[in-house]
Amino acid sequence: MTLSVLGVVLALALFLLSTSPSLMPRPWWAQAIMSGALMVAGYLTGFVIDWLARLIADWMNLTVTYDPRVSSALRIGGLAALAVVFIALLVINYRSARRTAALVGMPAPSLARYVGSLVGAFAVTSALVFIYEAIYQVWRLVLMAAEPLRIPATVATWLAWALVAVIVLLGVEWGLIRQVVKAASRWASTRDRQTPHGVEAPAVAERSASPGSAVRWASTAREGKRYLGGAPMQPRIEALTRRAAREPVRVYSSLVAHGENLDASVEEAMSELRRTGAFSRSVILVVVPTGSGWVDEWNVQALEYLTGGDCASVAVQYSYLPSWMTFLSYREQAAEGGYRVIDAVAAEIARMDPAHRPRLFVTGESLGSYGAQAAFASPAELLDRVDGALWIGTPGFTELLKTLTCARHRGSPQIAPVVDNARHVRFATKPADLHTDLYGRELGRWEFPRIVYVQHASDPVVWWTPDLAWKIPDWIGERAGADVSPRLRWHRLVTCIQLLCDLPLAESAPAGHGHSYHAELVPAWRAILGLDPDEEADAAIAQAIAAHPV
Template sequence: MADGPRRDRIEEVTGRPAKEPIRVYAGLHESRDLERTAEAVVDELYRTGAFDRSVLVVMMPAGEGWIPEWHPSSVEFLTGGDSAIASMQYTYLPSALAYYTDKETAGKAARILFDKVEAEVRRQPADGRPKLYIGGESLGAYGGQAVFADKDDLLDRVDGAVWTGTPRESPLWQELTAQRRDGSPEIAPVVDDGRHIRFVTERQNAVNDFYGRPFGMWEAPRVAFAQNPTDPIVWWSWDLLWNEPDWLRERASRKVTSAMRWVPWVTFWQIASDMPRSVRVPGGEGHRYQEDLVPLWAGVLGQDPMADYSKIQRAMREDYRVF
């Protein structure tokens, strides 16, 4: 969270005036619990003037407090630095270990932080408060989604969200996927004709469904779930031991080999063994969400997701080595 584009770099890349972006982060400390850690974040948001910005994003980290740079930097370039990112650490464990041993803490921390930030945003004058977003990847996506009771609660409380690589056990992900339109595949569900919520397997899914049929206007609040067809962290689940999943039965993606078959027990372990390797693949494959996060965040922020963002993407690769 300490790194990121500065005002002069944003101006150089975008050719427009910019502000100095704000990033606020509180780490774990033996002297304070999650409540006090979240309060420290809110205090720092006030100190830095974050509630005067146009966009405020609660960005939940994965294990050890890690946030992939493509998330915050995308927001900062796209808003010209008129943004604040708020986050906090809730575990010292690596993401995979935390998910299997204590994933409930991720949800608890997200609820505490988001509730406190949301309350302060609502205290600001209605005509001057920032728009409130939430984002995160992997365990951070799982925790962030646990803030909301259901789809309606989500749409009532945020101006937008971007989640990448959501673990399949997320209750909100399961609810939305189960509600998908008949004929839309599990890897790219269509929910309410894409009016507010869109599942993205590749960039064009921000404006079209998986089969290329155009959505209508993406109305606010806008929520995006990015999930690569080859991401084992999204598609692994305990019931693979005894149940063939829809995504494998449907065979909707060309990226998943046609030779793959569901076999009790075998498929479960096959996908589980892919998870550690899924972060060591090119962007857009496995558990790597990179360049496409720029246009995806653009769409959620109300900009054109199909515009040319190559200058921003190139700058992020050059400056922060986010490969």
């Protein structure tokens, strides 16, 4: 097969673009896989363009002649220029990668690891080329098998490619993807039944799976055990606030315990809320967990400290699969889970005497935020049905988030938009954004109910969307993120793949960056509850949560 010069140029160009900065510093192996795949895509694109150009030239009977000496000079000069540009951009991208790491507080890639990622990229490219050659040989075998049938050459060629494509797609779908899904499901199912190290069954009656609860500890999901099995909160709250406190109610219903029947799980959660007297508390918080059923202690404990324990929180597991699998393939489960539990709790509160109703708050992080917001058709319905909400690291494809962001004031950046003069909804990349816009200007009067979106400028979960492949988002052009590299540029398709690769790395970022939301949740809940700002108290609560994260 003749080497395509255009294909080589495009392969190297995509390689360089793949090493340009994004939101997270990538480990060498992730960089190698992404760069290798993009190099192959670039080469194939150039190869196809070359092939089409030759077909057109033959059809038009065009020929190009040139002096061999000129051709040789152009090749040598082109290769030299290409080498200089290639090395220079590699050095620039390496320095940019180190700066990106510094901005989000993560270890900078060493020169050895960076070089390792480059070598790994070419190894990945070689492996993919080998696979292509294997597919090409299969195509030739199919074409040879068609010769005795006297099929016209052109028709036989296209039929052979179509048959090979079907074989490859079926092999990937049935042989690779399904096996990966099955293996991940088996692993997740087994892990879901385990008990986290150091976690014991609760002894206080205010929690599910305690001695008086109908929920059995043995059948409670792993993340449910983590949420329910920590030490009682009342002594901690009293020690910090120096005031009498109540033991917060915590309810959790596991999906597997009911044969993956979501309706049964919701009904069990409602029975537990009634048993624990949750509807007599001043606040009820509906938590829609992440894909694996995880509930963030920073989120729940912040509310428990600020209310003196006079609150109840409830979470219903809708999936036990890894979050990345639920994120990419089973988003409807998160939406269904959020709708069912929020609707059930809201209906129960609506039947109560208005003078004795608790305030209803909803929250979710990552896929949980997506699922919880799916319960509301519009921002107006959200404001009408709840007394407040905290959305943490909301995925960019969430409809409610997209609606609000599109309605932002002119000049208001996408990473922290101002909507309707911030009358009800506020976006915060840091606690100060709760009271001023990103440029330090005081926001207007904040009315109830209050909705807060906490989203870091460096969180790829918030900023990755499928249309990033062909459409430049405002947040890149605005360059408003303090922890985002100023050298970040949008490149068609490449940036989308870069942020997709950043997703699994985002949770490893330190607090305040990426997809790690910790201390900033305390002032967010304080504002939603309508309490006066108190930075010293918030710092003390954050310190207490950090000391007891479970």
